[in-house]
Structures are given as structure tokens and as C-alpha cells.
Amino acid sequence: xxxxxxxxxxxxxxxxxxxxxxxxxxxxxxxxxxxxxxxxxxxxxxxxxxxxxxxxxxxxxxxxxxxxxxxxxxxxxxxxxxxxxxxxxxxxxxxxxxxxxxxxxxxxxxxxxxxxxxxxxxxxxxxxxxxxxxxxxxxxxxxxxxxxxxxxxxxxxxxxxxxxxxxxxxxxxxxxxxxxxxxxxxxxxxxxxxxxxxxxxxxxxxxxxxxxxxxxxxxxxxxxxxxxxxxxxxxxxxxxxxxxxxxxxxxxxxxxxxxxxxxxxxxxxxxxxxxxxxxxxxxxxxxxx
Amino acid sequence: xxxxxxxxxxxxxxxxxxxxxxxxxxxxxxxxxxxxxxxxxxxxxxxxxxxxxxxxxxxxxxxxxxxxxxxxxxxxxxxxxxxxxxxxxxxxxxxxxxxxxxxxxxxxxxxxxxxxxxxxxxxxxxxxxxxxxxxxxxxxxxxxxxxxxxxxxxxxxxxxxxxxxxxxxxxxxxxxxxxxxxxxxxxxxxxxxxxxxxxxxxxxxxxxxxxxxxxxxxxxxxxxxxxxxxxxxxxxxxxxxxxxxxxxxxxxxxxxxxxxxxxxxxxxxxxxxxxxxxxxxxxxxxxxxxxxxxxxxxxxxxxxxxxxxxxxxxxxxxxxxxxxxxxxxxxxxxxxxxxxxxxxxxxxxxxxxxxxxxxxxxxxxxxxxxxxxxxxxxxxxxxxxxxxxxxxxxxxxxxxxxxxxxxxxxxxxxxxxxxxxxxxxxxxxxxxxxxxxxxxxxxxxxxxxxxxxxxxxxxxxxxxxxxxxxxxxxxxxxxxxxxxxxxxxxxxxxxxxxxxxxxxxxxxxxxxxxxxxx
Ligand SMILES: Nc1ncnc2c1ncn2[C@@H]1O[C@H](COP(=O)(O)OP(=O)(O)O)[C@@H](O)[C@H]1O
Ligand SMILES: [Mg+2]
Numbered sequence: 001x002x003x004x005x006x007x008x009x010x011x012x013x014x015x016x017x018x019x020x021x022x023x024x025x026x027x028x029x030x031x032x033x034x035x036x037x038x039x040x041x042x043x044x045x046x047x048x049x050x051x052x053x054x055x056x057x058x059x060x061x062x063x064x065x066x067x068x069x070x071x072x073x074x075x076x077x078x079x080x081x082x083x084x085x086x087x088x089x090x091x092x093x094x095x096x097x098x099x100x101x102x103x104x105x106x107x108x109x110x111x112x113x114x115x116x117x118x119x120x121x122x123x124x125x126x127x128x129x130x131x132x133x134x135x136x137x138x139x140x141x142x143x144x145x146x147x148x149x150x151x152x153x154x155x156x157x158x159x160x161x162x163x164x165x166x167x168x169x170x171x172x173x174x175x176x177x178x179x180x181x182x183x184x185x186x187x188x189x190x191x192x193x194x195x196x197x198x199x200x201x202x203x204x205x206x207x208x209x210x211x212x213x214x215x216x217x218x219x220x221x222x223x224x225x226x227x228x229x230x231x232x233x234x235x236x237x238x239x240x241x242x243x244x245x246x247x248x249x250x251x252x253x254x255x256x257x258x259x260x261x262x263x264x265x266x267x268x269x270x271x272x273x274x275x276x277x278x279x280x281x282x283x284x285x286x287x288x289x
Numbered sequence: 290x291x292x293x294x295x296x297x298x299x300x301x302x303x304x305x306x307x308x309x310x311x312x313x314x315x316x317x318x319x320x321x322x323x324x325x326x327x328x329x330x331x332x333x334x335x336x337x338x339x340x341x342x343x344x345x346x347x348x349x350x351x352x353x354x355x356x357x358x359x360x361x362x363x364x365x366x367x368x369x370x371x372x373x374x375x376x377x378x379x380x381x382x383x384x385x386x387x388x389x390x391x392x393x394x395x396x397x398x399x400x401x402x403x404x405x406x407x408x409x410x411x412x413x414x415x416x417x418x419x420x421x422x423x424x425x426x427x428x429x430x431x432x433x434x435x436x437x438x439x440x441x442x443x444x445x446x447x448x449x450x451x452x453x454x455x456x457x458x459x460x461x462x463x464x465x466x467x468x469x470x471x472x473x474x475x476x477x478x479x480x481x482x483x484x485x486x487x488x489x490x491x492x493x494x495x496x497x498x499x500x501x502x503x504x505x506x507x508x509x510x511x512x513x514x515x516x517x518x519x520x521x522x523x524x525x526x527x528x529x530x531x532x533x534x535x536x537x538x539x540x541x542x543x544x545x546x547x548x549x550x551x552x553x554x555x556x557x558x559x560x561x562x563x564x565x566x567x568x569x570x571x572x573x574x575x576x577x578x579x580x581x582x583x584x585x586x587x588x589x590x591x592x593x594x595x596x597x598x599x600x601x602x603x604x605x606x607x608x609x610x611x612x613x614x615x616x617x618x619x620x621x622x623x624x625x626x627x628x629x630x631x632x633x634x635x636x637x638x639x640x641x642x643x644x645x646x647x648x649x650x651x652x653x654x655x656x657x658x659x660x661x662x663x664x665x666x667x668x669x670x671x672x673x674x675x676x677x678x679x680x681x682x683x684x685x686x687x688x689x690x691x692x693x694x695x696x697x698x699x700x701x702x703x704x705x706x707x708x709x710x711x712x713x714x715x716x717x718x719x720x721x722x723x724x725x726x727x728x729x730x731x732x733x734x735x736x737x738x739x740x741x742x743x744x745x746x747x748x749x750x751x752x753x754x755x756x757x758x759x760x761x762x763x764x765x766x767x768x769x770x771x772x773x774x775x776x777x778x779x780x781x782x783x784x785x786x787x788x789x790x791x792x793x794x795x796x797x798x799x800x801x802x803x804x805x806x807x
Contacts (some may be wrong), residue, residue: 050684051683071686074684074685074686075686077685079684080681081681083680084677084681085676085678085680086676087676089622089626090621090622091623094502094618098615100680101614101618102615102688102691102692103609104686104688105608106609106611107606107609107610107611108607109606113602113603114604117600118602120318147681148682151602157732174401175600177599249746
């Protein structure tokens with residue numbers, strides 16, 4: 001199973017170039033799409049969901065161009081868009097049954113699967129309550145379950161952890177890890193820690209371009225030996241921000257503990273000796289394009 | 290005082306700016322447009338036996354005033370009911386209770402009710418005046434013949450009903466059933482009292498509705514012209530043959546002082562009553578149960594949960610293309626999207642279709658139910674967009690079409706259920722042609738909604754078009770006869786024409802859906 005992006009670009013009618021020449025191959029596992037707002041993550045997901053065609057380039061799923069033969073990917077798809085709706089007057093159970101049925105799943109299957117999902121997402125106690133009474137995080141989990149119903153092979157989750165509290169995030173990650181065998185799961189976020197612990201591979205995007213694609217170790221190696229940490233005063237920090245990428249600032253008494261890295265290892269700087277984090281890589285990649 | 294007026298206006302604004310009020314207005318207009326039937330219409334609303342008045346300003350103005358006053362007595366309460374309760378549900382009541390304004394609250398609600406009902410009556414009157422040149426038989430338009438009955442007959446009744454509703458709501462707070470019973474008992478006492486009241490100075494004191502004076506005037510005119518003593522007048526929709534009627538001309542109504550004093554008397558009585566009640570009942574919300582209707586967000590924190598759970602799914606995925614569970618689910622969804630207000634009116638109309646003549650059920654009551662339900666019918670084809678469920682449902686194979694198809698069939702099923710008593714009665718009377726015309730009409734409405742909804746992604750266009758067409762239907766325009774109820778010469782084939790357009794409309798929706806999902 002393979003999903004191939006073949007030099008795809010997308011220009012909206014407004015003239016905005018949301019994707020510029022993206023060229024990657026995704027294989028089974030969890031792929032974290034990481035990038036600031038406006039990087040083109042949602043546009044890319046929408047395109048893989050065949051709701052949007054690329055202006056140029058092709059998306060190939062198991063050898064088939066999905067924009068020519070949409071059913072090839074749609075039958076294997078689970079999709080949670082960034083903005084989505086529900087029928088608020090239905091209960092959680094009723095709404096999921098409705099979506100399952102229109103997806104073509106049998107009632108007998110849904111009768112078992114929906115309670116199982118509701119249970120593992122801690123919604124079993126409120127299954128008979130109207131969705132309009134749900135908090136944002138609960139509604140979000142309904143959206144996630146909707147995408148997972150029917151065991152899709154390709155799962156697209158656009159900023160799924162919005163509104164989830166820390167405990168639910170942990171639960172979500174462990175469920176997703178269980179599911180990731182033999183499936184391609186695309187997970188977007190603009191928050192590094194959402195992706196860090198679960199993604200097998202990371203695609204860092206900015207302004208429609210892919211800046212990096214690889215696993216965690218490969219990502220870390222990009223900034224190996226570049227990360228520094230120093231105490232600094234206010235004006236020193238200002239100066240540092242001009243020369244280097246500041247990735248973290250902590251208050252330490254009167255002073256500040258500043259974590260930073262230089263774009264390139266120059267002779268004039270001594271080698272950084274701190275272990276790199278994904279946050280550093282992300283800042284390093286997206287800071288100056 | 291200035292503050293008081295401001296609060297009254299703001300309270301009315303809050304209530305006027307709701308979709309429900311808009312719909313109420315539309316439906317009211319629909320009903321009101323039947324108050325004064327066209328001269329050649331085969332039904333009447335004010336029944337004078339074999340006599341028929343000429344449609345001049347005096348008659349149209351007076352009869353509209355009477356019908357609106359009666360309408361307000363019967364329906365007014367249901368239009369304004371629940372406003373005190375709603376303040377509690379919106380949690381405004383705590384702050385009213387603790388403010389100095391508390392004492393004036395019930396007076397404020399009474400006035401705000403009056404504003405709402407007056408607006409509705411005002412719209413009815415404007416419409417009558419606009420319709421007059423179209424329907425009137427005797428051209429001269431006398432403005433005062435419209436304004437005076439409105440100001441002196443209808444408006445005092447509106448004030449009476451607005452305040453009376455506050456009294457009922459406060460005194461019987463907490464039990465809707467009791468309130469409804471009280472209202473029905475009230476109008477079944479008030480209306481007969483008004484029609485039998487004789488026009489002596491004391492007699493007016495029996496008549497809170499204000500119709501005794503015009504009734505007396507009509508009787509006197511008939512007595513004068515035909516030397517015939519009319520026993521009584523009845524109100525309500527009745528079909529009969531127009532050709533044998535004798536025409537008479539009504540002069541402008543004159544208002545004796547005793548009548549005017551009686552109008553003032555009724556207003557002062559209810560206003561005083563509300564004042565007295567507000568002295569005794571400090572907390573009108575005491576008996577309101579808060580829990581069931583209030584939308585309360587579930588507190589996520591209180592739910593028992595695990596931070597890491599295993600998912601055990603059925604090992605085999607089964608696909609089923611059976612349509613029945615989907616339609617059942619769809620009907621569940623549609624049932625939940627209908628407000629109790631709509632449910633109430635629809636069930637009242639539905640019950641009436643069992644009792645009234647079949648023609649009336651076919652021509653008025655069924656379209657009436659559909660008008661009240663038109664928001665839901667209009668959702669066909671556009672609902673997934675307006676709820677943004679399309680954001681993902683479009684990405685699944687065939688989902689969009691399946692969703693639409695099941696929605697389409699359930700709308701038809703619900704519309705047939707609404708027409709069921711009539712259909713059964715038609716079957717029993719063996720009128721196959723009427724059955725097919727009615728059924729075709731239903732399928733046509735659903736198909737039209739589906740096409741317009743999928744083209745515009747919303748139900749607004751259909752709704753407006755449908756309400757307007759139904760309005761034309763009430764004016765007996767054969768071209769608007771989508772349910773085949775008028776069925777006049779030369780238009781028999783209309784239904785078959787509609788039947789032919791159904792596949793075209795469906796093709797349009799299907800084509801549009803295909804474009805969306807491709
Ligand atoms: N329908 C659209 N029409 C025009 N521009 C759009 C549209 N959708 C998104 N964009 C633009 O494309 C860029 C990428 O957006 P998006 O894919 O939503 O980014 P992300 O999901 O990474 O925040 C943004 O600059 C956004 O303004
Ligand atoms: Mg996005």
C-alpha cells in the first residue's frame with residue numbers, strides 16, 4: 001500500500017498558491033503533517049480526500065490516479081476535516097449510526113462497532129445525549145469516530161486534537177498507535193508535541209512546500225550540534241534574535257534562560273552540546289524560508 | 290417611564306427577531322388571506338345564510354376586523370405563550386427578580402405581548418387594504434372603513450388577549466396542559482357571549498371580542514332591505530353554492546359611545562388584573578421546571594473515564610446496502626428537527642382533517658401542514674451543506690447520493706403521513722382521481738425542494754416559493770394548484786404535467802449532486 005504525491009501544486013481561484021510542488025511517498029504508518037497555519041496542510045488533506053483537484057501533478061494510490069478514479073481511494077477513506085458539522089439534534093449513537101449507514105455499513109456491524117468506539121473514546125455514558133449538549137472536545141471525538149467507522153485503510157485527520165484535554169490526547173494517541181498497522185494515517189497539527197510522540201514519519205510544511213520528510217532521528221540529526229542554551233538579559237535577547245533562531249525562553253530569576261540555534265555551524269561559534277528536540281527542528285526549518 | 294418603554298421595546302425586539310416569529314407571521318398571513326374570500330370563492334367565513342354582502346370598503350374592513358379579533362382570541366395566546374418561562378430558561382429571571390424592575394415585569398410582558406400581536410394584526414390589515422382593489426366589487430376605497438374597525442374592534446381585543454395571556458401564564462404556571470384547557474374554555478365562553486350579546490349599552494359588557502356591534506349592524510341592514518330577521522351569524526369556513534344568494538350593501542359602521550366605553554372597560558380590567566396579580570405573585574417562575582428543556586453542556590470532567598483504553602472492534606466488517614434502516618434513521622432525524630410548537634399545530638391540523646369536509650382538508654389543511662413543515666421540506670438537497678456534514682460525507686463513496694435519496698423518501702413518507710386521514714377518506718369514497726392528484730402533488734413538492742435545495746445549497750428559495758404558491762392557491766388560482774384540490778375545467782391535466790416534471794427535477798438534483806461529489 002502506497003500513496004504517492006507526484007509534484008502536486010494547488011492554486012486557488014483567488015490566485016493563492018497553497019501547495020507548491022509537493023513530491024513525497026507515504027507508506028503505512030502514522031505521518032505527522034507539521035506546519036504553521038496557512039502552510040497548506042488542510043489543502044493537502046482535502047486533495048487526498050478527492051474533494052479538491054491539484055492544479056498540476058498527480059496523487060497515485062496503489063497505482064491509480066485518484067483524481068481520475070475517485071472511488072479507488074474513497075472506499076478506503078476515513079476523513080476528519082478541520083471544520084466539520086454534525087446533526088446536533090441527534091444523539092451520539094444516532095448520528096454515528098446515520099453516518100455508518102450512509103457509508104454503506106451493515107446495521108449488524110454498526111450495532112457492535114459504535115458502542116466499542118464510544119467506549120474507547122469515553123463517550124459511552126453520554127451516547128444517548130444530544131450532540132448539541134456536548135463540549136467541544138466531545139464533539140471532536142464524535143468527528144474522529146466518524147472517520148474511523150468501517151475500518152478505513154487511509155485515515156486523514158486534520159487537527160484532530162483541537163479541544164481535547166491532556167488526558168484525552170494521551171488516550172487518542174494510544175488508540176491511533178494501535179490502529180496504525182497496515183494503514184496510512186495522516187495527522188496534521190501546528191503543535192509539535194501533538195506529533196512528536198506518535199508519528200512514524202514527519203512532513204514539515206511551510207507556504208505550500210515540503211521542507212523535510214523523514215523519521216524522528218533523521219529530523220533530529222538536522223540540528224545536531226547546533227543547539228545552545230544561555231542566560232541572557234532583555235537587550236541581549238533582542239540581539240540574539242537577530243543572529244539566531246530562538247526556540248525557547250524560560251524565566252530564571254532576573255535573567256532568562258534562552259534556547260537558540262544558529263542556522264549554520266560557523267567557526268566563530270562554538271559547537272552546541274545540547275541534545276536536540278523536535279521543537280528545535282521545527283523552528284529551524286520554518287523560521288527562515 | 291422612559292426606561293419602562295425601552296425595556297418593553299427591547300423585549301419585543303428579542304422576540305420579533307426570531308425565525309419562529311417570522312414563520313408565525315408567514316403562517317398567520319396565510320390563514321388571514323382566507324378571512325375575506327374572493328367574491329366568487331366557493332366558501333365563506335362569515336355565514337349569513339342566503340345573503341351575501343357586496344364587497345365594498347365597509348364590508349371588507351369590518352369583516353376583516355371581526356375575523357382578526359376572533360383569530361386573536363383563539364390563536365393569540367399560542368402565539369405569545371411561554372415568554373415568561375423563556376426568560377427563566379435564558380437565566381434572565383434571576384437578575385429581574387433582584388432588580389427594582391421586578392414589580393413592573395408582568396406589565397412589561399403584557400405590553401410586549403400586545404406589541405407582537407398588534408404587529409401581526411397590522412400586517413393582516415395592510416394586506417387586506419392591498420388586496421381590496423383586486424377583490425373588491427365596489428371600487429371606492431374608504432380608508433376610515435378599514436382603520437376604524439381595526440382601531441376600535443381588533444386592537445382592544447389584542448390588548449385584552451395580550452394581558453389575558455399573561456394572567457393565564459402566571460396563574461397556571463408550570464402546567465401547559467392546564468393553560469391550554471383554560472384557553473379553550475375561555476374562548477368557548479367569550480365567543481358565544483360576544484355573538485349573542487345584544488346591542489344595548491349593557492349588552493356590550495358581555496362582549497370582550499368587540500364583534501356584537503358589527504353583527505347587529507349587518508342584521509339591521511338585512512332586516513331593512515329584505516324584511517328578513519336573521520337569527521344569528523356563524524363564523525368558520527363553509528362551502529356552499531353562491532349562485533342563489535341575495536346581494537346587499539353594507540354602510541359604514543357607526544360606533545355608539547356605550548360600545549367605546551365597553552372596549553375601554555375590557556382593557557382596564559385586564560391591565561388592573563395583571564397589576565393585582567403582580568402584587569401577590571412576586572416570583573412568577575417558581576413552578577417552572579428548569580431541567581428538561583434547558584440546553585446544558587455536559588461537564589466533561591465529571592464523566593468517568595480512562596486515559597488509555599483498548600479498542601476491540603468486530604473482526605469482520607460487513608457491508609449492507611439495505612435502504613430501510615437508513616430511512617428509519619432519517620425519519621428519527623427529521624422527527625427531532627421539528628419544534629414542539631410545529632408539532633402542536635400540525636397535530637391540530639391533522640386531527641381536523643379527520644373532521645372537516647374532504648374538500649377543505651385537501652385544499653386548506655394539508656397545504657397548511659406543509660407550510661408549517663416547509664422549513665424541513667426545504668432542507669432536502671441542502672441540509673448536508675448547511676450542517677457542514679458535507680465536509681466529510683462528500684469524500685465517502687456514494688454517500689452523498691445515498692444520503693439524499695433516503696432523505697427524499699423520508700420527506701415523502703412524512704408528507705404522506707400528514708395527508709393520511711384525507712387519503713384514507715378518499716379511498717373510502719372511491720375517488721381515485723383525487724388520490725392520484727394528491728400523491729403526485731406530494732412527490733412533486735419533494736422533487737422541487739430537492740432540485741432547488743441542491744442547486745442553492747439551502748432551503749430558503751423553496752420555502753419562499755412554496756409559501757407564495759400556497760398563498761396563490763388560497764386565492765384559488767388554478768395554476769398554483771399543486772395538490773390538485775381545485776381541479777377546475779381545463780386544469781385536470783395539471784397533475785400529469787407535474788408528474789412529468791418530477792423526473793426532470795430529480796435529474797437536476799442528481800446531476801448537481803454528481804458534480805458536487807466529483
Ligand atoms: N478555498 C480557498 N480559497 C482560497 N485560498 C484558500 C482556500 N483555502 C485555503 N486557502 C489559502 O491557502 C493557504 C493554505 O491554507 P490551508 O491549507 O488551510 O493551511 P493549513 O491547514 O496548513 O493552515 C492559506 O494561505 C489559505 O488562506
Ligand atoms: Mg488547516
